[in-house]
Amino acid sequence: MTTLQIKGEVIVPDRSTPPSQSVSRWSDKGIIAHPALVVVPESEEDIKAAINYAQSTGLQVLPAGGGHGSFVPIGSKTLYMNMKQFNQVSVNSTAHTITVAGGVLTGQVIKAVTEKGFYTTWTNSNAVGFIGGILGGGNPTLAGIHGMQIDQVLSVRLVTGEGKALEVSPSSMGDELALFNAICGAGHGFGVITSLTLKIFPISNLHLAEEGVWVRRLIFPPPALETAATVFEKLQPLSPESTAALVFARAPPTAPKPGAPMVILTVTYYGPATDAESAFPILFDKAVTSKTIVAVTAPTQLAKLNDALAHFDVKGDRKDIQSAALSKVVPETITTAFQKWLVFTEQYADAKRTTLVLSSYSKDKNMEISQSPEGKARYFDNRDRGFNVLIFSWSSTDSTEAASNEFSKEIKALYRSGSLTSELPRTLLNNIAPDTKADELFTENQAKELKRLVGVWDPTCLFWRPLI
């Protein structure tokens, strides 16, 4: 009989308990069951031993970081490799780089770089695994200035399916270079990433006010929906320093009117506050602010920006994130989507926390990157889309989980039909759903090349991967 002996922990799940007792996941959706085994490696040697064990027992290896991948299935054939002991972050202030180990969470990276006066690109959740976010493209808060998270990656260290430790970077050759590029955008299932090095930037480059990043928030009641949608439209096109988000959410239990539907418009400006104020006079226009419940300017330190979204990081319940990348959005689509969201969250009492987010940013930097050899080599083709509609569903029962999935599909179709009719459906790999097709992410040639690379780097399909 094959045995697994490593320095780290090996846990055999107790099947009489719920799966959440053996794997701590952001969402307890129906695709989560007990794995065969949970392994917590402490070194590359441990990873190699676990890979050998999985090869000889027919298990599939799933390296896990923050556990936030809502699209990741876990079952009786899974060897769940919890990377939490790979938790080091090392900032090099001279070379302007950061090296992040395989199990580090986003919040840890933000703390480490900002403490030294730097920033890099990151997702908007402190609890998302930093590596996991990058493997699916990594749509960061600073996309308008820097492009995607994959565009900041300088090198990757990983253990392959053959148990070989390897460092790949843009200066690698042949299939090692091809592997580096695949990891940048189509990154799941090519190995266990033990660390990744990427670019960092001095915060002083942003010329922020002492109070931090400029944030302006307007909260509208439902009767002012059209005003909110029109303001969102008038903000476009955004400059590289700014992002805008129009959110449909219900007031939390602690609010004066718990459960009341709200339309929240947030504009963030990663630059001097005076520039922001002169760029967005519409956000101070009396004709607009008179229709709001709240209109505030709330500058926030860069390191603290994600804190406002911490309530989305709670683990458990049936949660999901799906999205559609779009070139264009018209106010009529926004108002129709609101009505659908209102009806859905009224009909399903356990889905009231379901939230719709329509975000936009300048696509100029991404378009510039798409013309460069690096941009062409990496696996991310949504660079011409400056809008993203995201359906964040949250319920607690099987039946509502199924209804939520239908609702997400409907909202994606609605926004896509209101966008350019000739436009191909595009999705971020980090937000894929059961109905997502490979051609929403990859061209025919990219899909062919990815299949070839799976043959080279994981011929026995030891690792779980989506779509390819």
Ligand SMILES: Cc1cc2nc3c(=O)[nH]c(=O)nc-3n(C[C@H](O)[C@H](O)[C@H](O)COP(=O)(O)OP(=O)(O)OC[C@H]3O[C@@H](n4cnc5c(N)ncnc54)[C@H](O)[C@@H]3O)c2cc1C
């Ligand atoms: C609240 C919330 C906010 C989010 N915000 C954003 C956002 O702003 N931008 C964005 O782009 N995405 C965002 N996402 C999506 C998120 O980036 C993806 O779900 C990502 O896959 C989560 O990574 P994880 O490590 O937390 O999850 P996990 O489920 O642990 O891992 C996800 C995938 O990455 C692989 N993986 C993780 N670590 C490693 C490793 N060390 N080696 C090899 N493979 C590894 C896993 O095998 C799995 O396939 C958000 C998700 C949530 C829930």
